[in-house]
Amino acid sequence: MNKIRNSEALLAQGDVQSRRIVLEIADRTLERLDSYHRIRSIMRMDGDVLTIGTRSWDLSKKRNVYLFGAGKACNHMAMAVDHVLGDRLTRGIAIVKIHEETDRFNKTEVHVGGHPLPNEEGFRASRKMIEIVDHAGPDDLFIAVISGGSSALMSCPIDGISLQDEIDTTDVLLKSGAGIVEINAVRRHISALNGGMLAKRIQDVGAELIGFGISDAVGSPATGDISVPYAAYKSTPIGPDATTLDDARATIVNYDVADRLPKSVVDYLMNAGPDKETPKAFPDNTYFLLNTLPDSCVYAKEACAEMGIPAVILTSFLEGESRDAGTFLASMAREIQTYGNPVKAPCVLLSSGEVTTQILDNSTIKGHGGPGQEMTVSFAITAAKTKGACLLSIDSEGTDGTAKVAGGITDSTSLKAATGKGISLYQALREHSCFQALDAIGSAVFTGNTGTNLCDLNILYVPALEKGK
Structure with missing residues (x-):
């Protein structure tokens, strides 16, 4: 076996x-x-041309090509992209749960984040991602590989909420009996990267985003042809967020955790206005869905x-x-x-x-x-x-x-x-x-x-x- x-x-x-x-x-x-085999089955380089499934990109027209990854399957996903791109990859950052001795990368630095509770290394890696995006422009290409667990591993709370606040919030919610969708409704709305905020940052600088995702959401239909871009992609941090501020507030009320959550988190969520809502659509991005639950x-x-x-x-x-x-x-x-x-x-x-x-x-x-x-x-x-x-x-x-x-x-x-x-x-x-x-x-x-x-x-x-x- x-x-x-x-x-x-x-x-x-x-x-x-x-x-x-x-x-x-x-x-x-x-x-x-195994996502390594899934990605390699649809992704290849022919000279300057990157082909993924039914789509192609001329990388000679791109200034930089960056790889971002987070999630519990990120090791294999990031390795597949790193191996296909080779020297075409400018820089990669992958946040994983466990770094295996057998993992082999060319231009990707690996950080061991915290899961189920966030940690300092995941936070530092997330800040590196933000710094790269903020210095990028319209001639740059980002390829992101995301799987379940990214909400904890890619830990980067918004200003006014500390990393410890995020850790404590996650701990309380995981033990509350709340479902993962309810937990994520809270976590996404206090994050600078999750809830589609990473994709929004890339969009704001005019760069292009290609995303590979594995959906662990209960209720997702089985996958079909993975070589065809998936129009209904809804996996954060690179896709639109289906949860809302009202969902986050309902989780706090329904599971009676307001007095156990950090005050900074409760105060922010209960008073956040519509301008603090997470993004709900990214029509210009290209997504490939590798597997669903x-x-x-x-x-x-x-x-x-x-x-x-x-x-x-x-x-x-x-x-x-x-x-x-x-x-x-x-x-x-x-x-x-x-x-x-x-x-x-x-x-x-x-x-x-x-x-x-x-x-x-x-x-x-x-x-x-x-x-x-x-x-x-x-x-x-x-x-x-x-x-x-x-x-x-x-x-x-x-x-x-x-x-x-x-x-x-x-x-x-x-x-x-x-x-x-x-x-x-x-x-x-x-x-x-x-x-x-x-x-x-x-x-x-x-x-x-x-x-x-x-x-x-x-x-x-x-x-x-x-x-x-």
């Missing part, structure tokens, strides 16, 4: 047959989603077909509390295996989306983890009643929550394995220490950077019961 680096360890315990099936589906899916389920289903296993896409809209989702999927597995509803075993159920974990009191946190890990721990408790049932839940970009693992994989034997080691899965959920529990039973999934970022990917395999069992 190319993408799942610790597959051997994951197959050293548990229901090995079920685990092998789930891990192979995941590996095949992640390989197809439903693609992971589509590719996973195709992988299942290649392996001869019936598969159903349950939903690509999965949201809500992660542990509840884990219990629900375990209940589905039991229904399928026992009664054949809504499909007969053996089968695979696929889902994607973005579940969350609500933490109202930081004092309850005793370890590390993330939504995918909590989902698989919760699944393990109920799935003990369904022989061979196995769930993998990962954040497709390679890191889930506060742990440097992609997520977890558990099966019907995991509860017994944990108990045998003196580990309480119930306590792990209460104390948000699911990484420690999964790691102890060989069930934490490690991928490193995958080259994509399509939120959660959940693969549930349900075997048929042997006759007489």
Whole structure:
């Protein structure tokens, strides 16, 4: 397996047959989603001419060509552009979550930003981007590669709001139970770059912008022909912002966080006038959409077909509390295996989306983890009643929550394995220490950077019961 680096360890315990099936589906899916291959398939240089899909640019007419990148899939996206442009690239800046030893760039400097909470290095890199744009002009070309996570990694708050204010705001919102769209409504409206503000700066100096994006937004349709520019692109910081100031205010009110957010943020958002709204259209920019959230389920289903296993896409809209989702999927597995509803075993159920974990009191946190890990721990408790049932839940970009693992994989034997080691899965959920529990039973999934970022990917395999069992 190319993408799942610790597959051997994951197959050293548990229901090995079920685990092998789930891990192979995941590996095949992640390989197809890798943005390096996606970009290289549509982008090339022929002399002075840059061709991307159905469009071409004569770079001999450009004074400078700059590459900006941010996001959890930025490593592979930026490398693809950097490798294609070669000496044609004037300078590149990429803000990544994890800098891998295998990353190789020619003219791009890499900065490790903070995620899920912003940090000083991401802030400094963002300021460098602003400085470059402010000295650019109509003869310059900017190529931007953006994936999920850019809101935290490209941290650059507006004047009057400090970096610490932005960090505290992000921390409170992530633990409030708010969805990612609601969280972003706040973050985008206090940023000098997000919410389309980077694109606006480039537009203001008259330079041209080409954008590559991966959309991890729940509700985006599956991609079609990625070689054709995407007219309806709505991914910030390089595209128009679909959220509004009113959305930001509603998030503060609906989740009752005004007294926990920094005063500077609340005062600004509650009093900002229409002139502080984020930009809503960039008709002159050229965008290419590489992947969207439903693609992971589509590719996973195709992988299942290649392996001869019936598969159903349950939903690509999965949201809500992660542990509840884990219990629900375990209940589905039991229904399928026992009664054949809504499909007969053996089968695979696929889902994607973005579940969350609500933490109202930081004092309850005793370890590390993330939504995918909590989902698989919760699944393990109920799935003990369904022989061979196995769930993998990962954040497709390679890191889930506060742990440097992609997520977890558990099966019907995991509860017994944990108990045998003196580990309480119930306590792990209460104390948000699911990484420690999964790691102890060989069930934490490690991928490193995958080259994509399509939120959660959940693969549930349900075997048929042997006759007489």
